[in-house]
Amino acid sequence: MIDKVQNVDIYLDPYATLPTLSYLFDFFKHKEDKERIRLFGLKRFSIPDDIKNLYSEGKIRFVKIMNLDQTEFNNEFNKLFLEGSILNFTFHLNLSHSWKLFTPLLEIMNSNPKQIGSVKVHLYDDGSEGAINLYKIRKSDVDIDAKISEMKSITNIHQLNKLDNPIKIYLWDIFYDAKYHFLETKELSEEKFIPLIKAMPNYDKINLDAFNELSKEDRNLYLKVVDVSSELIQTIDKLKDNDIFLFTGTTIFDNRIDIQEKAKKIHITAINNYINPQGKFFIGEGFKLVIKGHPNSNYINNGLRQHFSESIHLPENVPYEILYLLGLRPNKIGGFASTSYFSQKRESIADIIFLTDLNTDFNSNIDTEFDLFKSQKNLMETMINLNIVDRKNTHSYMELFNS
Incomplete structure (x- = not known):
């Protein structure tokens, strides 16, 4: 019987800048938690030794992702299950590409069901693409209620990558405890999105001014990560x-x-x-x-x-x-x-x-x-x-x- 519980934060984005900047706000918010494992998979930035050295070995793990190749990151994710703990996951993902990023990780999780404690998911716009996507949905003839029902009928989550459903990236709540972080939220006030808001009630607007709320020490570390x-x-x-x-x-x-x-x-x-x-x-x-x-x-x-x-x-x-x-x-x-x-x-x-x-x-x-x-x-x-x-x-x- 496994009795050790390990909290794990997963920060994965091989695409854009904006999600990673938000990931770092979350990281520094919980910086004093020295027991939590953080696994980063990023394209544009690296985690410097100044941060790694604040924690014991293995608490900060980093994979540089090039050419959208997630293989090495998936291998590091799999190693978490070899360490013999019940894992409470908090995932941080690029919203536009979220299901594509998550599917290979889900396969690993499904191979180790007894080690999954809890799963939370945070999803972040990767720039103007997110706002454009909501605009296109509103202008289209998409029946949001019907698409929500379609998602709820899914019995195998692996089907999602092949599912032609333009709102599926906003329906993580059907499967997990989810929160959405949008570049702009005004579009969601349109009448067409009322059923979508009911399906994804937990969302906010990305706030880059959160940088100014960090301590001077954390701001300096943050700027080292983004290589300023x-x-x-x-x-x-x-x-x-x-x-x-x-x-x-x-x-x-x-x-x-x-x-x-x-x-x-x-x-x-x-x-x-x-x-x-x-x-x-x-x-x-x-x-x-x-x-x-x-x-x-x-x-x-x-x-x-x-x-x-x-x-x-x-x-x-x-x-x-x-x-x-x-x-x-x-x-x-x-x-x-x-x-x-x-x-x-x-x-x-x-x-x-x-x-x-x-x-x-x-x-x-x-x-x-x-x-x-x-x-x-x-x-x-x-x-x-x-x-x-x-x-x-x-x-x-x-x-x-x-x-």
Whole structure:
């Protein structure tokens, strides 16, 4: 008979930044619990020795996940059952990919049923994709009541990966004690979602300001995890003394030089339209230009550095959410649409540019080459619906060709 009980926190996300930042808030909230095992499986960050050394050996376990290959993490998860304890699990998962991430772990759990004590699940939006998904569900003809009934009829949880049910990621409560953490919750107030709210009653809004509630020691450890340099901290501190306009760049997944050159010129044209009095997006005088390029746009970013050499260029590889944690609060923000706009005060948001055609009605049958246009159109409509931006302040990149 097994009589030892072990609490285990599972933090798994091989996809995005936002869930991991939230995971770390949870970790530091329970940091003083030295008996709990934490198993991390992350793509973008690592757990430094400064944190591992606070605990006895084996209490902090980490797997770097590359190319979405979860195999090594699954092996580490399986080792937990070889240590002979009843395991009380608290899972922290990327909401959009939650069932895919969980299925291989469930197979291991089902092979060791006598060692499962309790299971709790926390699920986190991975960015604007979560808000867009709710918007698409609301605009669709999906019968939410019928889809909930379909989920409740599942007798084998392994069927879920193959189940074509657009709301299944919101129905973990059917199987486990679950809580959802959304980037934005306003969409859920729509009448269509009343039955969904009844099925997933425990949810809240992701709060990046929780960083400021940490002790100074924990904030410093947190910044070590997300690999923030002292130089970047100093840069952000200096910017706090200025009225700044933050321009957000984008990427195009086409490496042909002629296409990259056109994209660079569109970025330059866009910035000039914000900062020049004759520009169609002019934000006013007195702002210091700060540029945050996309991490997958080296050609564009190098071009912007040359063209706007007197401006501040923030590291492209540092996600905006981390800059927010450091205290970056632009007086004005504009450029190409991204998740960063969801955390801004509405009055600080200037015009936003989308990689889409505003005059085309994208439907489910459109060619896959227009998937980006379609997703950007959905992002635009979502941001308008959430009152992040007015429709008159949304623009297609095509407008810049003749500017």
